[in-house]
Each structure stands twice: as C-alpha cells, then as structure tokens.
Amino acid sequence: MNRIVRTTAFALSLLLLPLVAFAAPTQYQLQVDGLACPFCAYGIEKELNRTDGVENIRIDINAGTVTVTMAEGGTMTEAQASRIVEDAGFTLGGFEEVRAQASNKPE
Amino acid sequence: MKANPIAVLLVGLLAVAAAMPARAHGPLFSPAPETIFKGGTEVTLGFHTAKTTGGGDREKEYEAFVEAEYGLTADWEIGIEVPYTWKKSNGLDANGVGDIVLDTKYQFWRRDLPGAQYKAAAFFKTKLPTGDDGGQPRIGSGSTDVIGGLATGYESRRWYWFVSGLYRVNTEGAGGLEKGDRQFLNVVGGVRPVLTEYEEPDTVVMLELNWERAGRDDLNGAGLADTGGWELFLSPVVWWTYRQVAIRGGVQFPIAEGLNGNQATSDYRARLEFIYHF
Numbered sequence: 001m002n003r004i005v006r007t008t009a010f011a012l013s014l015l016l017l018p019l020v021a022f023a024a025p026t027q028y029q030l031q032v033d034g035l036a037c038p039f040c041a042y043g044i045e046k047e048l049n050r051t052d053g054v055e056n057i058r059i060d061i062n063a064g065t066v067t068v069t070m071a072e073g074g075t076m077t078e079a080q081a082s083r084i085v086e087d088a089g090f091t092l093g094g095f096e097e098v099r100a101q102a103s104n105k106p107e
Numbered sequence: 108m109k110a111n112p113i114a115v116l117l118v119g120l121l122a123v124a125a126a127m128p129a130r131a132h133g134p135l136f137s138p139a140p141e142t143i144f145k146g147g148t149e150v151t152l153g154f155h156t157a158k159t160t161g162g163g164d165r166e167k168e169y170e171a172f173v174e175a176e177y178g179l180t181a182d183w184e185i186g187i188e189v190p191y192t193w194k195k196s197n198g199l200d201a202n203g204v205g206d207i208v209l210d211t212k213y214q215f216w217r218r219d220l221p222g223a224q225y226k227a228a229a230f231f232k233t234k235l236p237t238g239d240d241g242g243q244p245r246i247g248s249g250s251t252d253v254i255g256g257l258a259t260g261y262e263s264r265r266w267y268w269f270v271s272g273l274y275r276v277n278t279e280g281a282g283g284l285e286k287g288d289r290q291f292l293n294v295v296g297g298v299r300p301v302l303t304e305y306e307e308p309d310t311v312v313m314l315e316l317n318w319e320r321a322g323r324d325d326l327n328g329a330g331l332a333d334t335g336g337w338e339l340f341l342s343p344v345v346w347w348t349y350r351q352v353a354i355r356g357g358v359q360f361p362i363a364e365g366l367n368g369n370q371a372t373s374d375y376r377a378r379l380e381f382i383y384h385f
Binding site: 031033034035036037038039040041042043046059060061062064086087088089090091093 | 131132147181220221222223262299304307350351
C-alpha cells in the first residue's frame, strides 16, 4: 500500500514539476484600433513602459496588436489598458489574457 | 559671461521634451489634424528656405526654427515656434530672430479603426511682431497677425490623405504697410511603399497640392497695385522614421500663378525637419 502511495506521489510530483519550474508569466493581448505607423506606436510603448508590473512589450504593427508580458504577480485590467491606449491617442478594440509560452526566462 | 537668449531657449525647449510622445505622420507644408496626448511635449528643429524673383526683385531667405508643442489634454495642444532668419533682398542682407508664433490646436473628432484613423482638428495661431522691422530687408513684419483653420485626414498602414483650409488676417505693420489677408487650401495624398515591422525603418512619401491667395497690400490706407493674387504649388514630401527619430523634408514647386501686376513669383521653397522623441 505504501509503495502505491509513494509511486503515486512521485508521479504527481513529476507532472507538477514543469508547472512550478517553468511558470508562464501573465500576458495580455491588446487590439489597438487606429494604430497605423511605427512612429505613432512608440507612444504606446512609452506609456506601457511607465506602467507598474509591465515586463515586456511586443508590438505587431501590421496586426494592430500589442502583447504585454507582466512581471511575476503583475496583472492588468481592461480599464487600465483602455486608459493607457487612450492616452497614447488610440482606442482599445479588444483585450484578452493569453496563454504565454512556457519559459523560465523573460522574453 | 552673458548667456545667449536663443541658446537658453533652445536648451529649455529640449529640456521640457523629456516626456515626448510620438505623433502620426502629417503634411509638411500644410497643417495636420494630429495632436499630442496629455502631458506630452514634442520639439522640432527645422530649416526652411525660399527664393522669389521677378518684377525687378530678387529675394532669398533661410530660416532655422525650433518648435515645441505641449498636450494640455489628449485632444488639445499649445505650442510656440521661434525662428531665426537670414534674408537677402536686392543686394541687402539682414538676419536675426524672426516673428515668434504661438499656436493652439483642438482635435474635435477622431475615429479609430483597425489599422486606420480618421481625425479632424481646428487650430489658431498668432504671429507676434518680435522680429526686427527697422532694417532692410525687414526680418519681422511689425504686425500682429492671426491664422485660423480646419484640418481633417485619414491615416492607414498603406494610405494617407489630408485636407485643410486656413485664413490669415494681417494687421498694419512697420512703415504703415498692411499685407493683404491670405487664404490657403491644401490637399495631400500619401503612401507607405513598404509595410515594415515595428522596429524597422519606415518611409512614407506624400504629395501636397498647396493653393495660396493673398489680398492686395495697403500702404498707409492706399492699395498697392503690384501685390496680391494666387499661387499653386506641387510639393513632394518624404518622411523617414526609426522608432522615436523622424526626419522629413520636401520642396514646394510653383506650378501655376495668378499674381496681380508685375511682382516677384516664387521659384521654390524647401523645408527639412528633425524630430526626436526621448
């Protein structure tokens, strides 16, 4: 019986290990309406870099999206994202939390 | 050691640009509907030259200027432009600080779409009589003039267009000369030939059509015959940007004119601007 418990516990720990060791950071994808040129998009990068908890920003100018990676424990609300985008001169067209690629390193 | 006031002003304007935001592409020789967002500052260092000949006159002008804009809100900005002018007219030379311009712009409409933006703004400028109007040629007009207008436009990943109209009211200046009021109409098209990614150099080319009309000048209340009329310019413009750095330049070529009497006409005008965000 003890052997079965130990084996089960070992198997579970093996399954959970990747989740602990490679905890994925929280990411949000912002659909930014009005985003048409790289020069304009720099304003969004600046606004997001001033925001607490933001660790990395990836702008896809052709898709009109901004992917925001938060530092560990950091979160962003849709209202917060909307204000940042409005302050940069654009409109938030969509906001969703996306599954980040598992990695033990920041991007 | 006495500080040069122009150097102090330039340093001051650069210093307030610490929170500079990015702005969209706009025309070079006509107003754009873009505004800076709240708390943002933008500084432009520019160079402008113009040459006019005809009617027995020959004038060439070079102007360096610094312009700063500040966003009171996301839709409302104020600004100042300080020029330094070198002028050569019929063998005489003069240079000095020109007429300082104060301006404000309010973007009253904006519609954002995926990858595109429509917008419209109203603007108002005041040109102050700060330039030397006592020498020959005159660097300043000696008059306080006001300019008002509307601009609208569309910007997408590939295409641009802008339309604007301005009216300039001139008042009596140095020597009792009151320049005629001026009207301006502008139509602009632009294209981004290559769609680049965010962190790549980006180029946009534009073609402006600029129509200008001036009323007759008055000298001590009497109209001057060889003044006023209209000119039409075709103006190619190139924008080059890389992240927070922008360089834009263009030339205005006169393609048609209907000037009154015998007077000098424009040969060309050229403008180059450096914009840096930091």
